[in-house]
Amino acid sequence: MTATTFPTYRxxxxxxxxxxxxxxxxxxxxxxxxxTTGAIEQHGPHLPVAVDALMGQxxxxxxxxxxxxxxxxYVAPPxxxxxxxxxxxxxxxxxxSKDTLRLLLFTIARQIAAWGFRHLLxxxxxxxxxxxxxxxxxxxxxxxGLSTGFLRHGVDYGLSExxxxxxxxxxxxxxxxxxxxxxxxxxxxxxxxxxPDDAASAxxxxxxxxxxxxxxxxxxxxxxxxxxxxxxxxAERGEAWLATTAQAYANQIxxxxxKNRSD
Numbered sequence: 001m002t003a004t005t006f007p008t009y010r011x012x013x014x015x016x017x018x019x020x021x022x023x024x025x026x027x028x029x030x031x032x033x034x035x036t037t038g039a040i041e042q043h044g045p046h047l048p049v050a051v052d053a054l055m056g057q058x059x060x061x062x063x064x065x066x067x068x069x070x071x072x073x074y075v076a077p078p079x080x081x082x083x084x085x086x087x088x089x090x091x092x093x094x095x096x097s098k099d100t101l102r103l104l105l106f107t108i109a110r111q112i113a114a115w116g117f118r119h120l121l122x123x124x125x126x127x128x129x130x131x132x133x134x135x136x137x138x139x140x141x142x143x144x145g146l147s148t149g150f151l152r153h154g155v156d157y158g159l160s161e162x163x164x165x166x167x168x169x170x171x172x173x174x175x176x177x178x179x180x181x182x183x184x185x186x187x188x189x190x191x192x193x194x195x196p197d198d199a200a201s202a203x204x205x206x207x208x209x210x211x212x213x214x215x216x217x218x219x220x221x222x223x224x225x226x227x228x229x230x231x232x233x234x235a236e237r238g239e240a241w242l243a244t245t246a247q248a249y250a251n252q253i254x255x256x257x258x259k260n261r262s263d
Contacts, residue, residue: 036075
């Protein structure tokens, strides 16, 4: 049996290269380096705690075959533990502070700039990281002169309004994805539909994705750790969503590469 040492996109994975190979890369002036930022945290009783960390790698595995030969990009080591303090009180959650996450991104940015790269993209799979990443990317541009970007797929999954607004965690989409990428780690007998108090969705005040939001921790709004309709996350939906989302990410990367080459 042969061990799989590196991901399938080994030719784009910086940790799989020698120092000489990195030094000799011909397209560092315009090819972006992608870093995934995830989390290790409870995902209800039915999903593994590594969902967000797994999804970063799952997206890359599916994005890379969608890219044309002209869309050169490289992949940095992943950041797999994120700012997940909202999930304290549930077993299985690891988290770092906002300052630690910021410093991890600074470290990667500083080093890839020293290697000669000029563009950094973040593919984030955990909502709790988002605000920290956005202000850190602005600082990275100022400190090291890198251009930065935050990859967003923008795919409409056709979910109900309730799922879109209150299905925030271990929800339909996450359940569907993991049923495809790691089916042996999913216990659908334990999957339930649970949402934060419906009163939270009234008007413009909601826990997330609203004109006005409020601070929360999972234990305050969910008994099981699920926020969404987990049983609706079928493998069939997951397969379709993985394909369309990977293509959307690939299209965005292609656009960024074309812009970088023309600048």
